[in-house]
Amino acid sequence: MPHHQRADARRNYARILAVAEREVAAHGADASLERIARVAGVGSATVRRHFPGRAALLEAVFHERIEALCARAAASVDAVDARAALLDWLDGFTEYAASARGMAEALAQDRLVEPERVSACSVQLEQAVEPLLRRAAESGAVARDVTAADLLTLVTGIALATERHADPAAEGRRLLELTVRGISPVR
Amino acid sequence: MPHHQRADARRNYARILAVAEREVAAHGADASLERIARVAGVGSATVRRHFPGRAALLEAVFHERIEALCARAAASVDAVDARAALLDWLDGFTEYAASARGMAEALAQDRLVEPERVSACSVQLEQAVEPLLRRAAESGAVARDVTAADLLTLVTGIALATERHADPAAEGRRLLELTVRGISPVR
C-alpha cells in the first residue's frame, strides 16, 4: 500500500508520544521538546516533524484523556437527573485537570488560537458538554443563559488557578462547588 | 549620608521599571528580561540586580495598581450595602486584570511561591478583601464558608482563562456574574 506512513515513522511517533506524556506530567505544559527528543532517542527535528509546534504535541498527549471525558459525557446524557449528570461531569473534569498537569494550559491555548478546528480539544469538549447542558437547562435546573463555552472557560480557569496549589484536586472541587451554587448563601 | 542607594542606581531602577511596564503590557508575564534591558539601555545584569527573578519585576510593575485596588477596597468597607460593595470590588478587579496583561499570571505565581511574605501582592489583596467579605457575610449576603483566598483564586482563574479572549473584559464580567449568582437558575 503506497502513500502510507512508514513503519519507522509510526514507531518514532509512538516513542515520542510516550515520552512526552511522562515529560509533560513531570514538567507541565512547557516541557522541553528537545529533552523529549533526547529521552526518546530521536533527533529534535523528528519531534518537530511529527508534531509541528508544542500545541500539536500537547493535543496528542491529552487526546485520549479528552476522549475519555467526552465518552463520559455521552454516557450520562440520558441520566435521570440531568443536573446531577452535568455537575458530575464538571466535577470529573476538574479532578482530571488537577491530576493532569498542563492540560488546562493547553486547553486555554488552543481554544483561542484555532477555535474552528473540529479536532481541537476544546471544540470536542464543548460539543460533548453541550447536550448535558441543554438537558439540564430544559429541566430548569440550570440557567438558560449559560453556554457550554462558559462552563469550559470556568472550569479551565479554576484548574489554572489551582494547578499549583498544595492540593489542587481538593481546591478545585471546592471552588467548583462555590461556583455552582454561587457565592451567595443557600436560600 | 552613607549607605544609601546611589543616584544612578535609582535612575536605572526607574528606567527599567518604566520599560518593564510597557513591555509586560505588550508581551504578558513572560516578557523578555534581556529585551527590557536592551530597551532601557542597561546591561542585562543590571536588571537582575535590581529585580532578582522575574517575579520581583512583575511585583514591582503591578505594585501601584495593586495598591490602588486595595485602597478601593478600604474605601468601600463602610458602604451601606456590604454585598454590593464586595461584588463591585470583584468586578473592578476582574476588569482590571483584563486590562493589565500578565497580572493574573503574576498573582497565581507568587501566591504559592511565597505565601508568607507580607508585601506579596496576593497577601495584600487578601487582606484588603477580607473586611469586605466579612461584612458581607455578617449581613447574610454571602455564604459563610467563602474565604478571601477563595474569592481571589476564583477571580484570578477567571482572569487567566479569559486573558486572551477577544474581549477579555466582557467575558470576565460575564463569568464573574455567573459565578456570583451560581450556575443554577434564579429561584
Added chain:
DNA sequence: GTACGATACGGAGGGCCCCGCCGTTTAGCA
C-alpha cells in the same frame, strides 16, 4: 579640588532551548 573606597555597571561566556536547512540513511515497492 582631589583621592579613595564602596557601589553599581555591563560585557563575556556557558547552558538550554527553539527553529530551519540539508546531506544521509532506510523502508517499501518493483
Added chain:
DNA sequence: TGCTAAACGGCGGGGCCCTCCGTATCGTAC
C-alpha cells in the same frame, strides 16, 4: 536486488537566562 521517496538527525543561527569579574562611577573625606 535496486531504486525512489520518505524519514531521519546533526549542524548552525538566534534568543533567553544566568553568573562571574574587571571596570567605571558615585559619594565622601581630606
